[in-house]
Amino acid sequence: MAKPKKQPRPKAITPKGFRDYFGQEVTQRTEMLRAIADVYHRYGFDALESSAVETVEALGKFLPDVDRPNEGVFAWQEVDENDKGDWMALRYDLTAPLARVYAQHRNDLPTPYRRYAMGVVWRNEKPGPGRYRQFYQCDADTVGTASMAADAEICAMLSDTLETVGIPRGDYLVRVNNRKVLNGVLEAMGLGDDVATRDAVLRTIDKFDKVGKAGVRELLTKGRLDASGAFIDGVGLSDDQAEPVIAFLTSKAAVTAGTLANLRAAVGDSKIGADGIDELEQIGALLDAGGYGTDRIEIDPSVVRGLGYYTGPVYEAELTFEIFDEKDRKRQFGSVAGGGRYDDLVKRFTGQEVPATGISIGVDRLLAALREKGRISAQATGPVVVTVMDRDRMADYQAMVAELRNAGVRAEVYLGNPKNFGNQLKYADKRNSSIAVIEGGDEKAGGIVQIKDLILGAKIAESATLEEWKERPSQFEVPRGDLVAKVREILDSQD
Amino acid sequence: MAKPKKQPRPKAITPKGFRDYFGQEVTQRTEMLRAIADVYHRYGFDALESSAVETVEALGKFLPDVDRPNEGVFAWQEVDENDKGDWMALRYDLTAPLARVYAQHRNDLPTPYRRYAMGVVWRNEKPGPGRYRQFYQCDADTVGTASMAADAEICAMLSDTLETVGIPRGDYLVRVNNRKVLNGVLEAMGLGDDVATRDAVLRTIDKFDKVGKAGVRELLTKGRLDASGAFIDGVGLSDDQAEPVIAFLTSKAAVTAGTLANLRAAVGDSKIGADGIDELEQIGALLDAGGYGTDRIEIDPSVVRGLGYYTGPVYEAELTFEIFDEKDRKRQFGSVAGGGRYDDLVKRFTGQEVPATGISIGVDRLLAALREKGRISAQATGPVVVTVMDRDRMADYQAMVAELRNAGVRAEVYLGNPKNFGNQLKYADKRNSSIAVIEGGDEKAGGIVQIKDLILGAKIAESATLEEWKERPSQFEVPRGDLVAKVREILDSQD
Numbered sequence: 009m010a011k012p013k014k015q016p017r018p019k020a021i022t023p024k025g026f027r028d029y030f031g032q033e034v035t036q037r038t039e040m041l042r043a044i045a046d047v048y049h050r051y052g053f054d055a056l057e058s059s060a061v062e063t064v065e066a067l068g069k070f071l072p073d074v075d076r077p078n079e080g081v082f083a084w085q086e087v088d089e090n091d092k093g094d095w096m097a098l099r100y101d102l103t104a105p106l107a108r109v110y111a112q113h114r115n116d117l118p119t120p121y122r123r124y125a126m127g128v129v130w131r132n133e134k135p136g137p138g139r140y141r142q143f144y145q146c147d148a149d150t151v152g153t154a155s156m157a158a159d160a161e162i163c164a165m166l167s168d169t170l171e172t173v174g175i176p177r178g179d180y181l182v183r184v185n186n187r188k189v190l191n192g193v194l195e196a197m198g199l200g201d202d203v204a205t206r207d208a209v210l211r212t213i214d215k216f217d218k219v220g221k222a223g224v225r226e227l228l229t230k231g232r233l234d235a236s237g238a239f240i241d242g243v244g245l246s247d248d249q250a251e252p253v254i255a256f257l258t259s260k261a262a263v264t265a266g267t268l269a270n271l272r273a274a275v276g277d278s279k280i281g282a283d284g285i286d287e288l289e290q291i292g293a294l295l296d297a298g299g300y301g302t303d304r305i306e307i308d309p310s311v312v313r314g315l316g317y318y319t320g321p322v323y324e325a326e327l328t329f330e331i332f333d334e335k336d337r338k339r340q341f342g343s344v345a346g347g348g349r350y351d352d353l354v355k356r357f358t359g360q361e362v363p364a365t366g367i368s369i370g371v372d373r374l375l376a377a378l379r380e381k382g383r384i385s386a387q388a389t390g391p392v393v394v395t396v397m398d399r400d401r402m403a404d405y406q407a408m409v410a411e412l413r414n415a416g417v418r419a420e421v422y423l424g425n426p427k428n429f430g431n432q433l434k435y436a437d438k439r440n441s442s443i444a445v446i447e448g449g450d451e452k453a454g455g456i457v458q459i460k461d462l463i464l465g466a467k468i469a470e471s472a473t474l475e476e477w478k479e480r481p482s483q484f485e486v487p488r489g490d491l492v493a494k495v496r497e498i499l500d501s502q503d
Numbered sequence: 504m505a506k507p508k509k510q511p512r513p514k515a516i517t518p519k520g521f522r523d524y525f526g527q528e529v530t531q532r533t534e535m536l537r538a539i540a541d542v543y544h545r546y547g548f549d550a551l552e553s554s555a556v557e558t559v560e561a562l563g564k565f566l567p568d569v570d571r572p573n574e575g576v577f578a579w580q581e582v583d584e585n586d587k588g589d590w591m592a593l594r595y596d597l598t599a600p601l602a603r604v605y606a607q608h609r610n611d612l613p614t615p616y617r618r619y620a621m622g623v624v625w626r627n628e629k630p631g632p633g634r635y636r637q638f639y640q641c642d643a644d645t646v647g648t649a650s651m652a653a654d655a656e657i658c659a660m661l662s663d664t665l666e667t668v669g670i671p672r673g674d675y676l677v678r679v680n681n682r683k684v685l686n687g688v689l690e691a692m693g694l695g696d697d698v699a700t701r702d703a704v705l706r707t708i709d710k711f712d713k714v715g716k717a718g719v720r721e722l723l724t725k726g727r728l729d730a731s732g733a734f735i736d737g738v739g740l741s742d743d744q745a746e747p748v749i750a751f752l753t754s755k756a757a758v759t760a761g762t763l764a765n766l767r768a769a770v771g772d773s774k775i776g777a778d779g780i781d782e783l784e785q786i787g788a789l790l791d792a793g794g795y796g797t798d799r800i801e802i803d804p805s806v807v808r809g810l811g812y813y814t815g816p817v818y819e820a821e822l823t824f825e826i827f828d829e830k831d832r833k834r835q836f837g838s839v840a841g842g843g844r845y846d847d848l849v850k851r852f853t854g855q856e857v858p859a860t861g862i863s864i865g866v867d868r869l870l871a872a873l874r875e876k877g878r879i880s881a882q883a884t885g886p887v888v889v890t891v892m893d894r895d896r897m898a899d900y901q902a903m904v905a906e907l908r909n910a911g912v913r914a915e916v917y918l919g920n921p922k923n924f925g926n927q928l929k930y931a932d933k934r935n936s937s938i939a940v941i942e943g944g945d946e947k948a949g950g951i952v953q954i955k956d957l958i959l960g961a962k963i964a965e966s967a968t969l970e971e972w973k974e975r976p977s978q979f980e981v982p983r984g985d986l987v988a989k990v991r992e993i994l995d996s997q998d
Binding site for chain 2: 017020030050052056060068082094112130160161168290293357406419438
């Protein structure tokens, strides 16, 4: 075999928009996914892990918000002799694969089918700060029932999930709206059949979060100067025509009954509007029966996200506590999960309408929220480090770590070059270790070991007076047989 | 916007070689990965989740066993204006990404760096029965130390891991060999510099598992007729020349000291051979000190897998219990994990040699082994199903499942069409439920609920006499307030 030409060294970098996750970043996410899965499981949802790779055909060449075919996904053609291999692509969400799985396996799956899925998805989009092309999604969907009990259940489950992962009641709110009510409002306005204007109204409503009531009114009518000074054309409605939309968005009252009454006024005698309000009323009643009050889940027609996409109830979970943003301004943390009902899940495959409803939790945003609240720490506690004083006695040190591990203590022996003891303590520091164990020749002869409390040591070094120093030594000499017990005692004192 | 042409319906299938995993298949694997991660963590290993997508450049255009560039991986070109975008690919294992991560972040990582990684990898290979193009790997590696203590630790950790996930001591063996010893044997044979013959010998040794001692002797010398009747050319050594190789492969004695003595005889005065034997001796001594006897880990020069790839110690974990293969023949379950030392991990990137050692566990094979042994069941117990007798009282049923879930019981309300009660029991059966709850109008009025023990019911229906039927009813009428307590009682009795 001819030797290959010498090539320049490859660059050790990830592709643009991708990143690696280390230590705590990985384990905290794993832990959170497990806690969420436990709740989903308790609700009767079954796990599904679908293939990460789909045929482009099955995936559909579309992403939400992306009109151009083939954009938005990472795709490649299967190699075959005639250059006619199938096109395959990485999944861009967990809903499109659910549609394919349900269509493929519907005869073997229970009806309705409750499933949860947790995994990585990929988007072929321009990366930006904090915007990656690979990220986690965590979904739960119920396929095959039009019952509002399915929607109510999903909202209750979302509420339970947030509390389980560490968001206390009062710090979040699940808000529920319904696309049908909005359709009723549009019908009452005489826009039931005017698709172009309806779509324009929907796109405008989507800006309610940003521009507020007055802004939406301007955008629905004559247009508006935006913050940068550019003029945004209005939809061209009259002020009177715009009013029902504003009334819908601001119809939330102090109690649910008031909200529903306001909505009834807004939809007039539209049949679909009345249906939508009935659905919201049913969801409210079911949640009430399950003990989920409006301190956890409430009907709120100002929820606009997803109204353009879903066909019935829409949910959004917001964290209501305040944080400081990058410009040091106070703002609410905002949305961490959302979802709704969509009634055309598998129609592309089978031609049949199959009703479905579900949520997607933004796991990384939720983790960021918990870090923000100090509920999980960014820094892990490292292992107990058994130092190496005498490289010929590696077996002695190995026996110590084996004892510690068998007692459930995270422990490691120093495996670098042991010549310089300072390097060993630097290593323990880099590992964020809280305890170091030392056994030199003298200790060995005397049947003892030295145990260093590195956290107490650091504290004392920082601030202690001489008396405190003497009173609270941070290094202990104990009989070799007491190693595990003493390490445990120190670890407990550090918690 | 012009309406798109009507397209034929997409097929609801995965691409060839990919599959979906449902319910227990997912949760049992998740549970196993968690148990393994716990052990790795206790040993001081840190989690790493690297990007699933790498530049082709960083990945290296090679797979083990695949000589052709660009074969074996799923790759695509990043779209840019000049058609000169970078090539990206899905990772094919977890070692190549570790090399890239270590080269990229080496200044921030501790030395040595112990890391574990668990995740999906992809191979662009011809799929076959039970051979998928997406599967899990579960690796642990120590980078940056040449110390045999790192190798011993990995073997001990592998042993602990197998016992933790449910393989009892005695049902597995971690076997250790060393490439350097084989190099010593080849040197003693005068083949130290004859690369072509050395490679031929290595390839031959790889067949030891299949053709045994006599077969290897034939293949090293004059050649051999294989089972199909085809003649396989031999390497062309003389019988005398072949003997040291055979001696090496069969040098295992009853105790470690005997094995080492046999190896010393086989390597003659080769320096590298002596080094390799010293390494094995060190590993043995360290494991002994940690309490790991030869009933768990032993030096065994008949381990051939990986000898061509690794540069020092090689490990393999085998399950030693017998199963029946697809042709109903008894055989040992075989290998579930393997690894070894490789000293050129990051050289491609940095030019420096960085020693590393590690293992990879075949998670799916290990799960198959546990199912084989009956240690985990293929079938999950389904949720308690609260049936719907009166669709207007959905709130009552919702309240019941909320109570059950709050008590930690997996429960769901039936969400299909409730008209036909038989369908509800069929659904419970499909869900593999063990309990159904029934509350019709009469029960509601009387303040009671019916609780059906579906497992006991099925047993009785199968075999009970009339007396037993009367004595052990499988349906119970309890006050509504006792719902949770009675469900718990039945679930406990079913365990």
